[in-house]
Amino acid sequence: MNTQSYKTVFANPQTVTKGWVVIDATDLVLGRLASRVARILRGKDKPYFTPNQDCGDNVIILNADKVKLTGRKLTDKVYVRYTGYPGGQRFATPKDILAKRPTELVRMAVKGMLPKNRLGNKLINNLYLYQGNEHPHQAQNPKIIKLNEI
Secondary structure: OOOOOOOOOOOOOOOOOOOEEEEEOOOOEHHHHHHHHHHHHHOOOOOOOOOOOOOOOEEEEEOHHHOEOOOOHHHHOOEEEEOOOOOOEEEEOHHHHHHHOOOHHHHHHHHOOOOOOHHHHHHHHHEEEOOOOOOOOHHHOOEEEOHHHO
C-alpha cells in the first residue's frame, strides 16, 4: 500500500526565527490594534506555529499614546482592579490611564488577548511601547507593518 507520510514539525527555541516588527499606532482603534499585535506576538501568522512555544516576533509600537477609542469608551469604560485588601477595589477610565501612563492602555489591551498562563507572561515581554516616533531598536532591523493596509 502506497501512502504518503507527513511529519508534524513542532517549533522549539532552537528552530524558531524571531523577527522584529514596527507598528505606528497613530489613529488606530485600540481593540483592532491589540488583536493584531497579540496574533503577531503569539506567532499565529507563522507556518510553524506551535501553541506551547514562544514562536512570535518582537513588536515595537510607536505613538502608543495616540490610539483611538470609538464611541464614548474614553469616559464610560471602566477598568477594575483589586488591591487585595478589604475595600480595595479601584476603578479607572481610559482617560485616567492615558493621563498617568499613556502606553499602559495598549499593554493592558494586548495582555488581555494573550494566554493567561506562563507563556502569556513571557510573550508580553516581547512588546515594546513608545510614545514618540523614535525607538532604540534600530540595530535589530525591524520591518515596518501598516495595519491599515492589511
